[in-house]
Amino acid sequence: MARKAARSASFNIVIVGQSGRLQYEALLFVASLRQCAPAFKGRVLVAEPQPGPLWSSDPRINKPDVRDSLAALGAQIIPFESRHFGGSYPYGNKIEALFALPADEPFVFFDSDTLITGEISDVPFDFARPSASLRRTGTWPQPELYGPGYTDIWKSLYDKFGLDFQSSLDLSQPDEFWARYLYFNAGYFYYRCPHLFGQRFLDYALAIRDDPPPELVCQSLDPWLDQVALPLVIHALGGGRNALPAGFLDGSVSCHYRLFPMLYARESDAVVQVLETVSAPNKIKKVLKGSDPIKRMVYQGRGQKVRALFDRNNLPRREQAIRNRIKSEGFWMR
Template identity: 75%
Template sequence: MARKPVQAQTYNIAVVGQGGRLSYEALIFAASLREMSPGFSGRLLVMEPQPGPLWKGDPRIQQTDVRAALADLGAEIIPFETRHFGSSYPYGNKIEMLTALPPDEPFVFFDTDTLVTGDLGQVPFDFDRPSASLRREGTWPIPQLYGPGYTGLWQSLYDKFGLDFDSSLDLSQPDEYWQRYLYFNAGFFFYRCPRVFGEKFLEYALAIRDTPPVALCAQSFDPWLDQVALPLVIHALGGGRDTLPPGLLDGSVTCHYRLLPLLYARESTRAIEVLERVTAPNRLKKVLKGSEAVKRTVYQGRGHKVRALFDQNDLPRKEQAIRNRIKKNGFWIR
């Protein structure tokens, strides 16, 4: 059945850009956005953390050629202050950067290691009902032998913030199975106002980090803190797991590849074609060769050697097994 046309939407896209790998990923993201979604009419905002006492070094994008290439692709570099996380928890960037986005304007956040592979205009965002990526594994919590199970652990958080726990459950999944409980990957999320979303995200994340419920005394929040707080924020703001049609984000329109060797190992042939097409122009190639990962994996062809290690119809179930095989063969690079 043909999909109904999506009414044109205007919104901002935000990614985090800082020195090192993320700056090159931001450049690839911007190039893929312009190539694959030429009708996108919003602003592309590369959110850049500023130096301060919580950073061990200067987190800003140092390479002038990367900054110039981002500007050439219509990206705006927007500074934000780090007041709570920094080097000890860099995933906190995606929480703290929300305060620097334009208020009262719909936004979609993407992790920088995302490739746009289709037309974002096909995606019918409901900015009143936030959601996030369902491409995830059951990484948190890890119930202990003598402690509470999934229900007790998650309910302790909903109770802490005065949220209704029962309405968050997917009753089609078995009791005490991780997918019954609202859990996302933080690779993308969206809402109608970044300030409202960001204030609640920060409130919940800091409260979980600093004064967690007793039930969570044996649980680790590093690196999972953002993904522990995120479902609570989405639930509190009236969103959920079913506010987007499946198969678009993390499907035909975007690809959250995480690292380039993983892209070649497990993503679609189309994702690889898009990556190689958008990184081919000489003006970008000169800049992207500053990244050893891009130079070796894309331009020197190591990615295709990684691809040959795997049967695309029979991939290992766990990401760690994919990583281990790539490392064993000497092709791992960040």
């Protein structure tokens, strides 16, 4: 159960919106925020990458009805330039978008494939101590049998940036087990200033990409670069894994669902109800039907067929097993 908390100070919420599925996910995010967090009075900013040499096609939101619906819900679309990542690494959007936000104003970034399911103004953010999502698995690094282990890989990164490695460890976890090392999912993160956070995030990500320590020679950075840099940024800025009480984000207040088949397979009845309630009004339904996954999963009932395949109290331990079951039934969609 989430604990009751005093209302957080005013802050901005930012997501990325661009052509393709993200524009529809952004609309669902804002609709869920308005439905479930009526006390939130901060700005809702949809950061939109602009065309340029790092994109092979125009990345801007290309459906006028999506733009109109976002505006009707009080969201502001803000442009940003892609100077370092763009189409070759779109996860870099969440780094470069931060520079389009107002400086010195607290922010919370969310991935667009998130639903707000409770009153976000009640989340007890300490914006001086950043943190990020702990709803993650040990996706990086993947140590080789005769190569550097978790300790050597992570320590090489802390050493590269002059950070104290020892204080980042969770000593309740065993040595060479992934959870001992500071690691987040980048589905949300927050801080007191987007420019300070963004500059540190950008500097670390570029340095890791362009000049990685030798210990990373066998490690993939695509798509993991943002999640490799993120814990280093948070540690450098005085945050950590326990900066935010459990039970709010990735709990009663937000759900990072990632893909609609996975939402229906594993999320709670409350999350499914939020999705189906906020997508029901005719005004928004006409727009969201432009997304084939939303049309089929939500409006044509495929999601409920997926849901019937699984017992939420006894889900397969591995996500891949859930995906494979959905695919075997012919219900998989991205």
